[in-house]
Amino acid sequence: MRVAITSRIFEPEPSAASFRLAALADSFVAEGHEVMVLTVRSARGRREAGAANDHDSDDFRRYRVQRFPVLRDRTGYVRGYLQYLSFDVPLFFRILCGPKRDIIVTEPPPTTGVFVRIAARLRRTPYAYYAADIWSDAAESTGAFGIVVDAVRRMERFALSGAHTVLSVNEGVSARVREIAPRATVRTVGNGVDTEIFRPDGAREERGIYAIYSGTASEWQGAGIFIDALERILPEFPDARLVFLGHGSDWESLRERAEGLPVGAVNFIRTVPPDEAAEWIRGAVASVASIRPDAGYNFAFPTKVFASWACGTPVVFAGEGRVHEFMREHASEAALGSACAYDVEAVAEAMRIAFGNVPGLAAREALGSWAELSVGLHAVAERVVRAIGGGVEERGAS
Template sequence: MSCAPARDPGNRSSVRVAIASRIFEPEPSAASFRLAALANAFSEAGHEVSVLTVRPVRSQRDDSDRNRRYRVRRFPVLRDRTGYVRGYLQYMSFDVPLFFRVLFGPKRDLVVVEPPPTTGFFVRLATALRRTPYAYYAADVWSDAAASTGAGGAVVTVVRSMERFALSGARGVLSVNAGVSERVRELAPGSRIHTVGNGIDTKVFTVDGPRHQGGAYAIYSGTASEWQGAGVFIDALERVLDEHPGAKLVFLGQGSDWPELQARAARLPAGAVEFVPTVPPATAAEWIRGAVVSLASIRPDSGYDFAFPTKVYASLACGTPVVYAGAGAVPEFLRTHQKDARVGESVGYEVDTVAKALSRAFANPPSRTERERLGVWVAERVGLDAAARNAVRALEGHPQ
């Protein structure tokens, strides 16, 4: 059964699709890339698409919306001190107007909603009143994230209830990997789950292109939250500096753990750790290309063992191998594909083992040939377009 009713006769019925998200291009994030790919895939399949999202910060505004094959409808929103739509007041500033935008806006045949669960909660209410089906894009399990960051029991209970409410009312749930699918199944047993995969925009994150010239540095790009435990890399770098005195660690992006990371970095020599706020995707790709190695982590026992950080895909697509510390699905991925290309290595979440991996990376940076081979290998396997087409086929009711 399809998630959306047919409007026009023919082999492939055209439907009116809305994608609702508090973040979208040009704001750089994994969700932005993934949802833009989904909107393109729906449009290529002949559907009428509109994106209900937010107005970006002034520094990121451009005219890209004019060149899209779908319509983007933007609304002002509250942001935190870093310019990110994060925090319950910020979420409500998007979710409450969205409720009315869906309730009183043009009739749609399907709404695809992106977390947080508060957005899913309001979309379920609005679409129920409009008698419109919706799909929930489970790129993450937010209640598990709340629990892993030490949120109070009452907060976790509320978030989990809202997430379960959003999942259980969806006509279909799009999941990025098998681990997320399993957690969704546990939270909302009756959900119809489609594991569509994930990836990265291989038109932006490529081996070819400018490289940041910043000496020998390792890079941790994207979001750094408490459950990821990126502080282990700062502690490891302190040991690496004796052997590689010119080595540096760059944090590129933002995240709730940045104040703690900055406090740890203050113990190291000046310039050993650099923090670069969020930059446009093309600039982020320059930083990743120029790095000796890229870093990613998931702190063990955080309740997030099912996660697969998208920064891993972005790094490999730029030809930069990864050192990964901790739990999750990444270790098996790296072990499985080490014979195919120089993807990097997975190590335990201990300062000593991470320091040894960093030392190996600085001592043996990837060659141009290794980078090119890695970039080609990734482009063939983890492009976002394939995941987006899987999602469209699933919501159309076609087998993947």
């Protein structure tokens, strides 16, 4: 097949979507398909962080990558409606006027899904929509105006309903997709992490004893609870630190929340290349992750959890929903960490246990080996290729 993958973010920019889509492109190529990735030109800072420019990094790939410039927000990310449209509008014409494809795989946001649906319809090309998240629910959870939530939901429904296949990362997302777009054909393919980068062996940060929150910090995640919990355990663990590594809409409020703690107790580090992020995760006593129960987002499964396990680092998760259930289901298979209620005292107790029981090398290697078999990204990508390939071939045969 001739496959196009469209995304507003792709390697070398570090993100869960970048890793997932790069693995998918590799899996398509491994099965003999021709792949073109339609994405953005990386920001200068991201290119420097990735230790290569766009052309150098793409030369190593077994598929073609077509990049074009976009608007970015002040932090350098393609985030915001004008920024999305700066990607979506050129993408529409690239699909409409570009080479004919057998299938298009598109990544959110819903604005991109809308433009891809229209362009694909005009070209009589099926497309798959990768539902790694429910954007309208995310907008609602952050307190967006009702008119904004309604507009995002209408766009999302339009994108989901027109897809040949909706690729869902877990059963919770699948159920939500069916509620929003009852006519959608949904395949649950799972989610994972690149275990070639995130693995237990390799260099690690050795800057004392710390827990780490890596990746995006948004309002619906409520990561501030870990700062409050750290304050409670500092009398017992005066050298304990909490590291926030990444970015997000809640970043500044987290900084303000940490001002009341001793200097150095909470550190904020902007996004780094994936291999450096893995070093930070490997050096931590535990990773922390959360989902606020009142955000209406309990079906979500933060990818940072998978990355931590792959590095051999246990997780302290605060919240309810799918992560809680997953950790309970697999507790007998590996030392995954602990899941607790979204409550400061409960989180403080979980962090107290984590700082008091630093995992050894053997335990980290065992956890990393389990993660490679259970949540490795390449296994997920192979499932996506089978799901898409079989469906398109059946369509062509009919």
